Amino acid sequence: MGIKLKALTRSIWVFHVSNGSCNNCDIETLDCFTPRFDVERFGIQLVGSVRHADVILIAGAMNRKSVPRMKQIYVQAPKPCLVVACGICACSQHMFKDSYNVVEPLDKILPVDLYIPGCPPKPEAIISGIVKLVAKIRSKG
Amino acid sequence: MMLLFSYLIFPGFLFSACAGLFAGWIDRKITARLQWRVGPPWHQNFTDVIKLLGKEIIVPEGSKGAFLLSPYFGLLSASLVAAILGNSLRLSMESFNGDVIVVLYLLVIPAIAVIVGASSSANPLASVGVSREMKMVMAYELPFILAVISVVIKCGGNIRLSSILNHQAIFGSHLLSFSGILAFITSMLCIQAKLGIVPFDASEADQEIMSGVLIEYSGLPLAIFKLTKAVLLYTLPVFLIVLFWGKDITVPALLGKYLTILAIIILIKNTNPRLRIDQALRFFWGPVTLVALLAVILAIFGI
Numbered sequence: 001m002g003i004k005l006k007a008l009t010r011s012i013w014v015f016h017v018s019n020g021s022c023n024n025c026d027i028e029t030l031d032c033f034t035p036r037f038d039v040e041r042f043g044i045q046l047v048g049s050v051r052h053a054d055v056i057l058i059a060g061a062m063n064r065k066s067v068p069r070m071k072q073i074y075v076q077a078p079k080p081c082l083v084v085a086c087g088i089c090a091c092s093q094h095m096f097k098d099s100y101n102v103v104e105p106l107d108k109i110l111p112v113d114l115y116i117p118g119c120p121p122k123p124e125a126i127i128s129g130i131v132k133l134v135a136k137i138r139s140k141g
Numbered sequence: 142m143m144l145l146f147s148y149l150i151f152p153g154f155l156f157s158a159c160a161g162l163f164a165g166w167i168d169r170k171i172t173a174r175l176q177w178r179v180g181p182p183w184h185q186n187f188t189d190v191i192k193l194l195g196k197e198i199i200v201p202e203g204s205k206g207a208f209l210l211s212p213y214f215g216l217l218s219a220s221l222v223a224a225i226l227g228n229s230l231r232l233s234m235e236s237f238n239g240d241v242i243v244v245l246y247l248l249v250i251p252a253i254a255v256i257v258g259a260s261s262s263a264n265p266l267a268s269v270g271v272s273r274e275m276k277m278v279m280a281y282e283l284p285f286i287l288a289v290i291s292v293v294i295k296c297g298g299n300i301r302l303s304s305i306l307n308h309q310a311i312f313g314s315h316l317l318s319f320s321g322i323l324a325f326i327t328s329m330l331c332i333q334a335k336l337g338i339v340p341f342d343a344s345e346a347d348q349e350i351m352s353g354v355l356i357e358y359s360g361l362p363l364a365i366f367k368l369t370k371a372v373l374l375y376t377l378p379v380f381l382i383v384l385f386w387g388k389d390i391t392v393p394a395l396l397g398k399y400l401t402i403l404a405i406i407i408l409i410k411n412t413n414p415r416l417r418i419d420q421a422l423r424f425f426w427g428p429v430t431l432v433a434l435l436a437v438i439l440a441i442f443g444i
Contacts, residue, residue, distance in 0.1 A: 035177040040173060041178075041182075042181075048350075049351045049355070049356040049357075051357055051363075078197035078199050
C-alpha cells in the first residue's frame with residue numbers, strides 16, 4: 001500500500017451532496033463535526049468544492065432532476081474518489097420506490113463504495129461506516 | 142551550492158514549509174480545543190499535503206496555461222522570502238542593501254499568483270473570489286508599507302534587514318517605543334489579511350463561494366497552494382520579529398516570539414466573524430491607515 005493511499009485514509013475530505021433529501025441525513029451528517037463526535041480527530045473535513053473531495057457523501061433518493069447533476073458532479077471529482085450513500089433513501093429508494101419522479105437507485109448510476117442505512121443514520125452509524133470505508137481502502141491497496 | 146542549500150533546505154523551502162505546516166496544526170488544534178473538540182493529530186497537515194499529491198490533477202476546460210504555472214510562482218517567491226529572512230537572522234553578512242524592499246515585493250507575489258491562477262480557471266465563483274482578493278491586496282498593502290516605512294525611519298533610513306537588527310540590538314526593540322507599537326499593531330492586522338485567515342478570508346469563504354479562488358484546483362496545484370500558505374504562516378511572523386522585535390535573536394527567544402505572534406493570530410481568528418469585503422476595505426483604509434500614518438509621524442519625531 002502506497003504512502004499516498006495511506007495518507008488518503010488519514011485525511012478524508014468530504015463533499016456533501018443533498019440530492020432531494022428531506023434534510024434529516026444532512027443534519028445528522030453535520031452532527032459528526034460537532035464537539036460530541038468531532039471527526040476532525042481523524043482528519044475528516046467538509047470541503048466546499050468537489051475538486052477537493054475524496055468522498056462524495058450523497059443523501060436522498062435520486063430524482064429525475066438530480067440524476068444528470070449527480071453524474072456531472074462525479075465526473076468533476078478528482079480520482080481516487082469514493083461515493084458514500086448516506087441514509088436508506090440513497091441506499092434503496094426506501095418509500096419513494098414507486099414514486100413517479102424517482103427513476104433509478106443510486107448504485108445503478110454511480111459506483112457506490114459504502115452504504116449507511118438508517119432513517120436518518122445516527123452519527124455513530126456514519127462514523128462506523130467511515131471506519132469500514134477506511135478498512136476497504138486499506139484492503140484494496 | 143551554499144546558496145542552493147539555503148534556498149531549498151534551510152532556512153528556505155523545506156524548513157519553512159515544515160515549520161508552517163506544524164504551525165498550521167497548532168492553529169487547528171487550538172481552534173478545536175476552544176470549540177470543545179479534540180482536534181486533529183500533529184501530522185494532519187503533512188498528511189493532507191501528501192494525500193493531495195496522489196490525487197488526479199484536473200484542468201478545467203477553457204483554462205489558460207497560467208492555471209498550472211501560477212502556484213509555483215507563489216511558492217517560489219514565498220520560500221525565497223523565508224531564505225532571505227532566515228539568512229539575515231543567522232549570518233548578518235548575507236544580508237544585502239535594499240532587501241527590505243525585495244521582501245516587500247516578494248510577499249505580494251503569492252497573492253498575485255492566486256489572482257492569476259484563479260482568474261485563468263474560467264469559473265464564475267473563482268472570479269468572485271479573485272475580485273475580493275484583489276480588493277484585499279489593495280486594502281492591506283498601504284498600511285503594511287507605511288508600518289515598514291516607520292521602522293525604516295527609526296533606523297535612520299536603513300533598508301537592510303541586518304542593519305535594522307543591529308539598530309535594535311544596540312537601541313532596544315522597536316516594539317518598546319510608541320511608534321513601534323502602533324506600527325506593530327497595524328502590521329499584525331495586515332499579516333492576518335495577507336495569510337487570508339478569518340476575519341479577512343472573504344476571498345476563500347468556504348460557506349459562501351465554495352473556497353472561491355481555489356475552487357478549480359485539485360491534486361498537486363492545490364497542495365502547492367497549501368504549502369504556500371504554510372510557508373507564509375512561517376515567514377510573515379518572522380518578518381515582523383525582524384522588523385519590530387529583534388533585540389534578542391537566539392533560537393529559544395525567536396521560538397518564543399514566533400509562538401506569541403502565532404497565538405495572537407489564532408486569537409484574532411477565533412474571536413471574530415468574517416468581514417464583508419467592503420467592511421474590510423473600509424477598516425484598512427480608515428482606522429488602520431490612520432494608525433500607521435501616526436506611527437510614521439511619531440517615528441519622524443523619534444518617539
